[in-house]
Amino acid sequence: MCHIYFIGIIEIKERQTASFLSEKILQIIDSFNISISQxxxxTCDNGANMLAAVKKLKEVYEYEQLCIRFDEEDIEEKEQEIDQNLFTEELNNKLKENLNLVRCAVHTPQLAILDVINKSNADVKKLTDVAKKSRxxxxxxxxxxxxGHYPPLWGQTRWGGIYEMVSSFLxxxxxFEKLAxxxxxxxxxxxxxxxIDYEQAFKPLFLTTKEMQSPHVSLSDFYLKWIVAIQKxxxxxxxxxxxxxxxxxxxRLAALRESQAFKMALYLDPRLNFAGSTLFTSDEKEEIQNYVVETWQRIRELKHSPTKCSENFQIQKMETENDMFITELFGGSTMNDAMSTESNFMQQLKALEVEIRRPFDFNVWNHWTERKGTHPELSAVAEVVLATPSNQVTVERAFSALALVLSxxxxxxxxxxxxxILLIKLNRSVFENIIPTLYDWKTNQEQADVQLN
Incomplete structure (x- = not known):
């Protein structure tokens, strides 16, 4: 799997409200010629302003989809049904999850830790005080x-900071007994x-958090790591x-699983969805299957449709009229091939429930890559879902890189x-593979040697 990090930097001096953040996010993705429908x-932390900003972006996405589904003459009529910039309940319910919110899988365990023991705990206060005094x-x-080594001082933004301090004391x-x-x-x-008790109880979670700070951890990998930590x-x-x-x-894991992207990731992972698995109820399976089909439809539309909604509608309308004309002229049905493909897609999708269970260390990405020929639709959806970041560690690394560049x-x-600069710095491995293929290095080197001689 290859990830390319697009970096958009905007100096912010205004208050970071939801509306302001969503506006800036749209500005950045537009600078890369990316549509919100793509x-x-x-993936974000649990900050109230970021969660609200995602909600605002969903509204923008819903409006774009409204444009696609209805021609320009119908837009004004449909807009009259909008109450305080929210779409009709039916349309809103259908589209609201197409822009999936994924809460950071590394930030969430930190919240779980603070649910049990936070900075106001008497023992934590005492240890923090000693750690500060020791300096x-x-x-x-x-x-x-x-x-001796100074126990690390923890901060609100440091994942596992309290654990590292406690572990250092142990x-x-x-x-420290001799120091006393x-x-x-x-x-x-x-x-x-x-x-002793704290270090023992929180160690599995701390180690799991460290594992999740890899360049990419899929949602299903994160889920497996989390449940193993719970078991320990x-x-x-x-x-x-x-x-x-x-x-x-x-x-908290149950709350994370409410995300549409999360459910699809688990369903498409043969380590979790297999013959006899009780991970999902029959109703949940049907719901997830609908999510998968809708995602495939989005992929297909993006591959074959222009980005501008009005142009997209006109082309769709023209194709529909042409298909109807040919059908009336020569007979037959325009839906036979599509229905056959869709039927095969649904059969393959439902068949995932009866496949064998794969081992814990099974490579799910390779599994779906190898199925491109036999399961093209499912493979396309799986690649999108498995590429969904479960955490925003790369964002934190980008901030660290920015601090080194902006000296x-x-x-x-x-x-x-x-x-x-950051685009190149954060995508170094990609550029190292691309640059040697841009032109013939060997020929240029030989010409340079001839000129020198």
Whole structure:
């Protein structure tokens, strides 16, 4: 799988409201000549402004689809049915999930951690206080002489920050116990049980979070990693944090599964959807199958239709009239081939429920790539769904790269220049494969050698 990161940079000085963010997002994707109808999903954190911005973008998408479905003469009539910029209930319900919201799979476990233990916990406060104090000049000599390490200070934006601090204390327990003998204010005698229990309970989740920070983790891969972490924590039945942590992880996972993209990813994964699987009810399966069919229809329309809605409608209208004319002239039906293809597509889609279960380490991407010849429609949908990012770690890496590029010595770089630099920097592996094929390096090198000689 190859991902290309398009980078759009806009300096923002205004208040980041939902309307403002959605407007800027549309501005950025338009600069790359991308239509909102080409976007399958948006992965973001759980910030209220971002969630509301996605809702605004859905409204824009719905309006574009309204243009496609009705000609310009009907638009005004349909717009009269809109109440406060929302479309009729029937149309809204049909289109609202076509722009899928995916909540960051790395940010969500952090919220689950804070559901159980947050910064207001007495033990966390004590450990944070000791971690801060240890950096003062009073203890510097002791740390240097005994080769101690300062426990990391955590922040709200750092995933697993509290765990890293707690783990550091546990790894250096002997060091801090000796430190307390000389400096009583650093004593943690009443906190060691908390430290041991916390480190044990939250370690599986912390390691899972680290695994999910790979360049790309599909939604189904994330789901499997998450449920394995839950199982490991559940097995710690004597740990005081186990039950509450399992409960919040299970609840938040159920909420994430409400996403249309998430459901399709699980359904198209043979490690989860197989003969005898109880992951989905019969009603859920039917719902997901409809999602898959709708996604394939979107893919097909984008492949064969212009992006402008009015032109798209006129062409569709002309094709329909021409088909009707030929059918009336020579007979037959224009739908035979389409119906046959659609019937075969549905058979293959339903047949996924009776296939064998694949092992945990099965490569689902290769599985669908190899099926392009036999399952072209399903393969096309699977490639879109499996490419859906389960987290926004790449965005965080882009911010880090931006900090290296936009240094004090380069503070006057324009937005366009910054975007171009980051585009190359973040897609280095892609450019390394593309550039050697752009022209004949060998011939140019030979000519250069001749000129030098």
């Amino acid at each position: 976007i399958f999903s948006i 003062s000049a009073k203890y510097k000599t002791y740390f240097e002489c005994h080769k 790894q250096q327990r002997q060091f 003998e000389q400096f009583p204010e650093m004593d943690l005698s009443n906190n060691w049980k908390f430290i 924590i559940k097995a710690m039945n004597k740990n005081p944090f186990s039950e509450s942590l399992v409960t919040t992880l299970t609840t 004090n010595a380069r503070s006057t770089l324009s937005e366009e220049t910054l975007s171009n």
